[in-house]
Amino acid sequence: MLSITKIFTFEAAHRISDYDGSCSQIHGHSYVLHVTVGGIDLKKDMLLDFKVLKKIVQDEVIQLFDHALLLKETEKNRIVFEKLEQKIFWMDEEPTAERMLLWIKDRIIPGLPSHVELESLTLYETATCYATWKS
Numbered sequence: 794m795l796s797i798t799k800i801f802t803f804e805a806a807h808r809i810s811d812y813d814g815s816c817s818q819i820h821g822h823s824y825v826l827h828v829t830v831g832g833i834d835l836k837k838d839m840l841l842d843f844k845v846l847k848k849i850v851q852d853e854v855i856q857l858f859d860h861a862l863l864l865k866e867t868e869k870n871r872i873v874f875e876k877l878e879q880k881i882f883w884m885d886e887e888p889t890a891e892r893m894l895l896w897i898k899d900r901i902i903p904g905l906p907s908h909v910e911l912e913s914l915t916l917y918e919t920a921t922c923y924a925t926w927k928s
């Protein structure tokens with residue numbers, strides 16, 4: 794089994810609405826996302842061209858999150874934030890690192906060629922806080 798990893802960065806703001814503490818305030822992160830795919834078959838001596846992986850993740854994830862405000866779609870959030878005319882990305886769940894990873898996984902898997910599989914995702918919110926999903 795071989796694996797390759799591509800690292801992405803994006804800037805986003807979020808708030809965790811249902812949270813007793815500072816994370817319920819709007820705050821920003823310079824997110825770092827590690828995307829690892831694995832497989833056995835090489836095509837033209839590559840498991841998957843890094844450029845192909847880059848395009849999938851940028852189109853499906855990064856362009857939606859970058860410089861956006863990530864919010865859970867609640868009635869209160871809709872009333873307060875919708876009128877701001879900002880780039881808001883509405884989520885079904887709170888935009889914790891864990892929920893973001895589960896959403897990202899579902900976006901990336903359908904776009905991958907059949908000879909590779911998504912092995913793991915790691916999302917850093919800060920230099921010392923990160924979540925990991927593994928297949």
Ligand SMILES: Nc1nc2c(c(=O)[nH]1)N=C([C@H](O)[C@H](O)COP(=O)(O)OP(=O)(O)OP(=O)(O)O)CN2
Pocket residue numbers: 809816822888889890891918919920921922
């Ligand atoms: N399991 C999770 N816990 C928390 C999440 C999360 O997504 N999943 N998110 C937050 C906050 O949004 C914030 O990103 C983390 O806050 P904090 O602990 O203050 O992070 P720092 O790295 O800045 O903390 P240090 O003080 O430097 O240790 C909270 N929890």
